[in-house]
Amino acid sequence: MQNARLGRVGPKERESGVSFGEQIAQYVVSGLTTGAVYALVALGFCLIYNATRIVNFAQGDFLSLGGLMAYTFLTGAGLPMILAFPCAVVSVALVGALLERLAIRPAKSRQVMVLIFITIAASILMRGIFKHLWGKEALALPPLSPEVPLKVLGATLTPQNLWVLGMTLAAIVALLWFFNRTLTGKAMRATAINPSAAALMGIDANRMTMYSFGLAGGLGALAGVLITPITSLSYEVGVIMGLKGFAAAVLGGYGSFVGAILGGLVLGLIESLTAGLVSSVYKDAVAFVVLLLVLFLRPGGLMGVKSGDRV
Numbered sequence: 001m002q003n004a005r006l007g008r009v010g011p012k013e014r015e016s017g018v019s020f021g022e023q024i025a026q027y028v029v030s031g032l033t034t035g036a037v038y039a040l041v042a043l044g045f046c047l048i049y050n051a052t053r054i055v056n057f058a059q060g061d062f063l064s065l066g067g068l069m070a071y072t073f074l075t076g077a078g079l080p081m082i083l084a085f086p087c088a089v090v091s092v093a094l095v096g097a098l099l100e101r102l103a104i105r106p107a108k109s110r111q112v113m114v115l116i117f118i119t120i121a122a123s124i125l126m127r128g129i130f131k132h133l134w135g136k137e138a139l140a141l142p143p144l145s146p147e148v149p150l151k152v153l154g155a156t157l158t159p160q161n162l163w164v165l166g167m168t169l170a171a172i173v174a175l176l177w178f179f180n181r182t183l184t185g186k187a188m189r190a191t192a193i194n195p196s197a198a199a200l201m202g203i204d205a206n207r208m209t210m211y212s213f214g215l216a217g218g219l220g221a222l223a224g225v226l227i228t229p230i231t232s233l234s235y236e237v238g239v240i241m242g243l244k245g246f247a248a249a250v251l252g253g254y255g256s257f258v259g260a261i262l263g264g265l266v267l268g269l270i271e272s273l274t275a276g277l278v279s280s281v282y283k284d285a286v287a288f289v290v291l292l293l294v295l296f297l298r299p300g301g302l303m304g305v306k307s308g309d310r311v
Contacts, residue, residue: 022154027276028269029155033230035268036168040223041245042252042260043175044216049255050192051212054115058099058123060242062220064130064235066092067228069221071139081144089221096217100210130235139233141225164226171222172261175215188212240284244271247291253301262302 041059048056069091073084103118143160150157179185190198191208199205223245224238231237244267252263267287275283294301 019154023276024273025153025155027272029152029157029161030276031269031272032265033161033164033268034227034271035248035265036164037223037227037241037264038245038248038267039261039264040168040171040219040226041241042249042264043171043257044219045246045249046255046257046260047212047216047219049249051188051209052104052115054112054119055246056213056216057116057119057242057246058126059216059220059245060238060240061123061126061130062092062096062217062238063224063227063241063245064233064238065095065126066221066224067141067233067237068130068134068139068224068235070225070228071134071141071233074141081142085144085225088225089218092221092224093214093218096220097210097214099217100213104213105206105209127236127239134235136235141228141233143229144226160226160229164230167222167226171219175257184208184211244287247287250291251294251301253303256301256303259301259303266302 041063044059044062045056048054048059066088070081070084070088073079073087074081077084079087099119099122103122104115107115107118109115143158144163145159147158147160150159150162179189187198187203188208188211190201191203191205192212195205198208220238223241227241228237245264248263248267249260250263251267252259252261267290270290271283271286274286
């Protein structure tokens with residue numbers, strides 16, 4: 001079901017006369033779609049790392065919560081998707097900010113491992129709350145627009161594929177504009193580079209860190225709302241997606257925004273081609289094999305981030 005909706009071509013389709021070129025095109029479309037979602041999750045990891053030097057293992061849960069909140073606004077509150085979408089993103093962004101304000105900041109610890117354990121505990125707590133509020137049954141979200149397939153270069157694209165790619169590109173452009181053109185964005189960059197110097201210039205470092213968690217939450221929610229119409233929705237769906245997003249961030253160069261985007265797309269393509277040309281059995285294992293290879297062979301990632309600057 002999932003492969004069909006992503007536009008993947010399985011063995012039966014191969015036997016029905018689909019050319020090898022069309023198969024590859026289909027795998028590329030699928031890989032770019034899932035890779036865009038990994039890139040959004042990886043960007044969330046990088047935002048928080050640059051602000052705090054920690055790995056936020058609750059990032060995947062932001063993805064789950066984004067889909068769940070969209071489902072609630074759509075079915076519970078009766079809002080149209082055009083309103084449920086932004087409401088879900090904003091609500092999860094607030095949850096991300098609250099995580100920093102209520103859990104990270106009060107810890108008053110400069111030990112990275114202590115803060116990482118807090119994010120792990122927050123992740124477990126959030127999944128327990130999700131399970132209690134939404135149950136264990138799989139839920140579903142409708143696509144953002146009617147599912148009328150398009151044929152491009154031999155590959156079949158659904159509108160949801162285009163939504164994923166388009167919204168990911170829009171999010172990247174918006175982040176670039178925010179960090180380079182707004183005072184708040186520049187203040188967040190200054191805090192990430194040198195918190196002490198930023199504080200001397202009158203910048204509230206705690207507030208900037210909270211904003212980073214909020215942005216990371218919003219990116220996770222965006223990924224969740226975009227991918228949920230393609231896959232299933234449950235309280236724990238973000239766990240595996242979060243781990244793959246982390247692998248994408250490491251692949252690109254942990255802490256690098258460009259690396260997060262590149263790592264997500266490359267990982268999505270590798271995963272899709274492996275599932276299509278080898279076996280779908282290995283699809284979920286690919287991300288972790290890639291993660292191990294990168295850590296062993298090129299710890300700095302594709303963008304060459306220095307190992308001394310990473311966790």
